[in-house]
Amino acid sequence: MRLIEAEADLTEGAAHLARICPVWARVLPGLGPLDLRRRPDGFAAIVNAITSQQLSTSAARTIFARLTQAGLDRPEAVLATDDETLRLCGLSGPKRRYLRAVAEAGIDFDALREQPDEQVIATLTALPGIGRWTAEMYLIFALGRADVFAPADLALQEAARLMYDLPERPRPKALAAQAEAWAPWRSVAARGLWAYYRDAKGREGVT
Numbered sequence: 001m002r003l004i005e006a007e008a009d010l011t012e013g014a015a016h017l018a019r020i021c022p023v024w025a026r027v028l029p030g031l032g033p034l035d036l037r038r039r040p041d042g043f044a045a046i047v048n049a050i051t052s053q054q055l056s057t058s059a060a061r062t063i064f065a066r067l068t069q070a071g072l073d074r075p076e077a078v079l080a081t082d083d084e085t086l087r088l089c090g091l092s093g094p095k096r097r098y099l100r101a102v103a104e105a106g107i108d109f110d111a112l113r114e115q116p117d118e119q120v121i122a123t124l125t126a127l128p129g130i131g132r133w134t135a136e137m138y139l140i141f142a143l144g145r146a147d148v149f150a151p152a153d154l155a156l157q158e159a160a161r162l163m164y165d166l167p168e169r170p171r172p173k174a175l176a177a178q179a180e181a182w183a184p185w186r187s188v189a190a191r192g193l194w195a196y197y198r199d200a201k202g203r204e205g206v207t
Helices: 007-020 021-029 042-053 057-069 077-079 083-091 093-105 117-125 132-140 154-163 172-182 186-201
Strands: none
Touching: 007 021, 007 042, 007 172, 007 186, 021 042, 021 186, 042 093, 057 083, 057 154, 077 093, 083 093, 132 186, 154 172, 154 186, 172 186
């Protein structure tokens, strides 16, 4: 199971993309070093992912910072606090319910490190409020899996449209099919597309 743990892994993956695709070969030098964006795995990473759902990156970062400062990045703390405290941190009603459900689930996050990608996705998406996109973010950024992609991500779709001069944003199924050519470094391709989106749009596409 190949992991992305250091900048050298990103360099290796980017070199692979440049070898197999002339578009990547043209674009990658202008993006500069790709961001590693690794974060510790476990409950706090799920909190971060849930917080990021349907929010701008700046808003998500602000809310997650408030939760962290309040010590609410641990399951026992979430279960011990009241809804008003979570609301004041910026969490909507559904997201408060999602966090409590994850905190109550008692997920063995250490075990997830050894599970195949699809098994991790199945474990996480069985929880309320955790869809495939959130599970894919966990795999990419918390577990560092090298060959995970999130074709339903709007920033990735828009970046692919711009980078490949497509007439419209590719739908998730089409983008997933396109990304198959980028294996076994699809997580590096995702980082490259997010970087392209940032440069093209002047804002981050992922926290």
